[in-house]
Amino acid sequence: MFTGIIEEVGTVKAxxxxxxxxxxxxxxxxxxxxxxxxxxxxxxxxxxxxxDSISVNGVCLTVTELKSDTFIADVMPETFSxxxxxxxRPGSKVNLExxxxxxxxxxxxxVSGHIDGIGKxxxxxxxxxxxxxxxxxxxxxxxxxxxxxxxxxxxxxxxVTEVSQKASQGEFRVSVIPHTFSETSLSGKKHGDTVxxxxxxxxxxxxRLLQTN
Numbered sequence: 001m002f003t004g005i006i007e008e009v010g011t012v013k014a015x016x017x018x019x020x021x022x023x024x025x026x027x028x029x030x031x032x033x034x035x036x037x038x039x040x041x042x043x044x045x046x047x048x049x050x051x052d053s054i055s056v057n058g059v060c061l062t063v064t065e066l067k068s069d070t071f072i073a074d075v076m077p078e079t080f081s082x083x084x085x086x087x088x089r090p091g092s093k094v095n096l097e098x099x100x101x102x103x104x105x106x107x108x109x110x111v112s113g114h115i116d117g118i119g120k121x122x123x124x125x126x127x128x129x130x131x132x133x134x135x136x137x138x139x140x141x142x143x144x145x146x147x148x149x150x151x152x153x154x155x156x157x158x159x160v161t162e163v164s165q166k167a168s169q170g171e172f173r174v175s176v177i178p179h180t181f182s183e184t185s186l187s188g189k190k191h192g193d194t195v196x197x198x199x200x201x202x203x204x205x206x207x208r209l210l211q212t213n
Contacts, residue, residue: 002055002097004108004150004157006184007031010056012092013070022075024088026056029069031096048098053113055097057185058155058196059083060113083115084154084194093185095155108157109150112201117141119153119197121189122171131176132161133186137197142170144199144207152198156184 010028031054033047048054048071052063061073080086088094100106119141123134135153142165145151149160151174158174181187189195 001100002060002108002111002113002155003100003104003106004097004111004152004155006095006097006156006180008096009183009185010094010096012088012090012094014090015088020077022080023064024056024061024073024075024085025070026073026094026096027070028096031098032066032069032071053099055095055099055111055113055155057084057094058111058113058152058198059085059115079115082117083196084118085196087194093188095185097155109152110201111152111155111157111198113155114198115196116144116199117197118194121191121193121195123173124189124191127175129178131178131181131186132173133176133189134171134173135195135197136169136171139165139170141197141199142172144203145170145172146200146203149200151200152196154185154195156180156186 008028008030010026013027014025016023031048050063050066053060054063059079063071064074065072075085119135119137122136125132145160145163147160147163150157151160160172161175162173164171
């Protein structure tokens with residue numbers, strides 16, 4: 001489980017594709033337990049190990065190989081079909097977060113790392129010290145998004161400020177503070193770019209229970 005509080009923005013070094021499978025090679029420091037020379041984080045007491053889960057743009061992936069400043073994770077075809085990981089190329093920036101420890105702070109909201117689908121950035125506007133980001137997505141996703149609720153966008157826990165639902169598609173907006181904007185991949189996004197979306201899992205469980213009773 002994750003919280004949506006991004007630890008570091010990593011860089012894709014390579015995308016190794018095979019028959020029906022792929023591997024992502026990602027360069028980073030903080031999530032591997034390295035101390036940043038000009039960092040926003042102190043030395044990590046619990047370094048990453050093979051088999052650990054890391055959220056990559058909101059997608060839960062398992063570390064299969066480790067090197068001094070990179071980790072490798074396998075990506076299944078199902079993951080590619082539901083997320084924007086298929087768009088990654090060498091040099092792409094990705095949001096990284098390690099799984100939350102039981103004794104850690106819960107700064108965001110419950111994020112499973114299981115993506116519901118892809119949205120597209122429809123607008124990015126300044127509102128004083130914040131950035132308002134508009135996202136369009138299918139009605140099947142937007143129906144689980146509520147005003148003042150939480151949503152994970154590329155793994156970032158954000159609060160919804162507005163929701164509108166149309167027949168063909170839905171749209172919602174989030175307000176992003178300067179720190180979150182500058183310290184995540186959002187700072188490099190533009191109109192039309194895709195983002196991974198994970199809605200609040202509690203709403204989906206409630207709907208399922210109502211359907212079965």
